[in-house]
Amino acid sequence: MIGALVAATPAERRLLGGGRFKGPTPYVIAIMTFVMVVIATAGLALANAAGLAATGTEQRYSVQIVGGADRQPQAEVALRSMEGISAVRPVDPKAMRAMLERWLGPDGASDDLPLPALIDVDLAAGALPDNIRQQVERSIPGAQFVAHREALAPLTAALRSLGLLAVCLVALIALATAAAVILATRGELVAHRGTIEVMHGVGATDEQVARLFQRRLALDSLAGGTAGAVLAGLVLLLVAGAIQGWAEGFGGAVVLGPTDIAILALLPILVAVLATFVARYAVLRSLGERL
Amino acid sequence: MSTIVEFDRVGLRYGTGAEILRDLDFRLQRGAFYFLTGPSGAGKTSLLKLLYLAQRPTRGRIRLFDQELADQPRDVLPGFRRRIGVVYQDFRLISHLSAFDNVALPLHISGASEEETEGPVREMLAWVGLSDRSSARPPTLSGGEQQRVAIARAVIARPELLVADEPTGNVDSEMAKRIMFLLGALNRLGTTIIVATHDLSLIAATPGAHLMRIDKGTLVDPTGALRHPPISEALP
Numbered sequence: 001m002i003g004a005l006v007a008a009t010p011a012e013r014r015l016l017g018g019g020r021f022k023g024p025t026p027y028v029i030a031i032m033t034f035v036m037v038v039i040a041t042a043g044l045a046l047a048n049a050a051g052l053a054a055t056g057t058e059q060r061y062s063v064q065i066v067g068g069a070d071r072q073p074q075a076e077v078a079l080r081s082m083e084g085i086s087a088v089r090p091v092d093p094k095a096m097r098a099m100l101e102r103w104l105g106p107d108g109a110s111d112d113l114p115l116p117a118l119i120d121v122d123l124a125a126g127a128l129p130d131n132i133r134q135q136v137e138r139s140i141p142g143a144q145f146v147a148h149r150e151a152l153a154p155l156t157a158a159l160r161s162l163g164l165l166a167v168c169l170v171a172l173i174a175l176a177t178a179a180a181v182i183l184a185t186r187g188e189l190v191a192h193r194g195t196i197e198v199m200h201g202v203g204a205t206d207e208q209v210a211r212l213f214q215r216r217l218a219l220d221s222l223a224g225g226t227a228g229a230v231l232a233g234l235v236l237l238l239v240a241g242a243i244q245g246w247a248e249g250f251g252g253a254v255v256l257g258p259t260d261i262a263i264l265a266l267l268p269i270l271v272a273v274l275a276t277f278v279a280r281y282a283v284l285r286s287l288g289e290r291l
Numbered sequence: 292m293s294t295i296v297e298f299d300r301v302g303l304r305y306g307t308g309a310e311i312l313r314d315l316d317f318r319l320q321r322g323a324f325y326f327l328t329g330p331s332g333a334g335k336t337s338l339l340k341l342l343y344l345a346q347r348p349t350r351g352r353i354r355l356f357d358q359e360l361a362d363q364p365r366d367v368l369p370g371f372r373r374r375i376g377v378v379y380q381d382f383r384l385i386s387h388l389s390a391f392d393n394v395a396l397p398l399h400i401s402g403a404s405e406e407e408t409e410g411p412v413r414e415m416l417a418w419v420g421l422s423d424r425s426s427a428r429p430p431t432l433s434g435g436e437q438q439r440v441a442i443a444r445a446v447i448a449r450p451e452l453l454v455a456d457e458p459t460g461n462v463d464s465e466m467a468k469r470i471m472f473l474l475g476a477l478n479r480l481g482t483t484i485i486v487a488t489h490d491l492s493l494i495a496a497t498p499g500a501h502l503m504r505i506d507k508g509t510l511v512d513p514t515g516a517l518r519h520p521p522i523s524e525a526l527p
Contacts, residue, residue, distance in 0.1 A: 009399070009404070011392065011399040011405060015388070017385075017388070194383065195385050197383065198383050198384075198385055198396070199396070200369075200372070201372065201379075202373070202396055202397040202400050202444070202448075203370070203371075203373030203401065288365075
C-alpha cells in the first residue's frame with residue numbers, strides 16, 4: 001500500500017522539479033528521528049532493566065536476625081535443611097562492615113556496632129513463600145523473612161515509570177514530526193502553487209496532485225529518518241559499554257534484545273509512513289478549499 | 292448546431308465585493324469560433340474563468356457539455372476540465388519543465404504513458420513550429436515561442452472547447468497572424484473556440500467568427516441582436 005502511495009511515473013517525478021533533500025524537511029526529520037531513537041532506546045532499556053530486576057529477585061529472599069550475628073551458623077544449618085530452599089548464601093559480616101564503613105565512616109567498621117545475621121536464600125521453583133516464612137519463623141526465633149522484590153519495588157516502579165515517560169516522549173516527538181511535515185507541506189504547496197493551478201487547469205484530480213507531494217515528503221522523511229537513526233545508533237554504541245555495565249548489575253543480561261533492536265530499526269520507516277499520510281492529508285485538505 | 296455552453300443570468304462577485312459580472316445570458320454553439328471583446332477591466336478574463344471552471348458563479352446557471360455545473364460535486368470537475376483547453380494570458384508554463392513536457396502534461400494527467408505521448412507531442416510541436424525547441428525550458432524561449440507552447444498544451448488533448456485569453460497579447464503582428472491561423476485550423480477540426488481580445492484587426496482577419504462584447508460586467512447587447520453576429524456584419 002505504501003508503495004502505491006509513493007509510486008510515480010517519470011513524468012510525475014519531473015513535475016515538482018528541484019533536487020531532492022534541498023529543503024529543511026530531511027534535516028528536521030533526521031533530528032526528530034535521532035531524538036526519538038535515543039529516547040526509545042532509553043525507554044526500552046529501562047523497561048528491560050525493570051523486568052530483569054523483577055525477574056532476578058522474584059525467588060530471592062533474605063533471612064535477617066537482628067543483633068544475632070553469633071547465631072548465623074545455626075540459622076544457616078536450619079535453612080539448608082528446609083524443603084523449598086534451593087540456595088543459601090550467608091552474607092559475610094566483613095562485607096557488611098565494609099559497606100557500613102562507607103556510609104558511617106570508621107565507626108561503621110567497629111566491632112562494637114551490633115550487626116544482624118544476614119543470609120540470602122533462593123526459593124526452589126514452586127515453593128510457597130508463606131510456607132517458607134512460617135518454617136523460618138518457627139525454626140529461627142526472631143528471624144525476619146524479607147523478599148528482595150519488596151526492597152527493590154520502589155526502584156522497579158521508578159524504572160517502569162521512566163519507561164512509560166519515554167513512550168510518551170516518543171509519541172510527543174511523533175506529533176511534533178507530524179506538525180513539521182504539515183508546515184513543510186504547506187510551504188511546498190505555496191512554492192508550487194503555479195504548477196498546481198496548471199495541473200488543475202488541465203484536469204488533474206486532487207489525488208494526482210497529492211501523490212506528488214506525499215511522495216516527495218515520504219522520500220525526504222525516509223532519508224532523514226534513516227540518517228537520524230544511524231547517527232543515533234552510532235552515539236548509542238559509544239555509550240553501550242556503560243549501559244551494559246549497568247545491566248550486569250541485574251544479572252549480566254543484555255539491555256536490548258533482538259526485538260528491541262527491530263523496534264528501533266522500524267522507527268525511521270514508521271516516521272516515513274507517518275510523514276506520507278500527514279502530507280497526503282495536508283495536501284488534500286488544502287486542495288479541498290479550492291475550486 | 293447544438294449548444295456546448297449555456298449561461299443563464301450568471302453573476303460573479305469576488306468575496307463580498309460588488310458583482311463584476313451581471314446577468315450573463317448567452318449560448319455558444321458547438322464547433323463555432325467566438326471572439327470576446329471589450330475594454331480592459333470589463334470582465335473578459337472573469338467570464339473566461341467561469342468557462343474553464345476556475346471560478347464558480349455566485350448566481351445563475353451554467354450548462355456545459357449538456358450538464359448542469361451547479362449540480363456537479365467538486366471531484367467531477369477534472370473530467371470537465373479535461374474537455375477544455377485553456378491558453379492563459381500569461382502562458383502559465385511550468386518553468387522547470389521542457390517545452391516537450393509542458394505540452395505533454397494534459398496527456399500525462401489523463402494517464403498516458405511516456406511512450407504514448409511521444410508521437411502526439413512531437414507532432415504538436417511541429418504543428419506550432421517548435422520541433423527544434425522541444426527540450427528548451429520556458430525561460431529560454433521567446434514570448435512568441437512560449438505562446439505557441441501554451442497553445443500546443445491547450446490543444447494536445449483535442450479539447451471540445453478551447454478558451455484563449457489574449458493569446459496574441461504578447462507577440463508581434465506576424466506571430467499573432469500565425470497563432471490565429473493555428474486556432475482557425477483547430478476550429479476547422481471541430482473544436483469550439485472562444486478568444487478574448489481587444490485587437491479589432493485580429494477579429495477582422497477571422498471571417499465567419501462571432502463576436503461577443505462585454506462592458507462593465509455585462510454583455511452590451513441585452514436583446515441578443517449583436518451578441519453573436521458574424522464578424523462581417525459586426526465590423527464596418
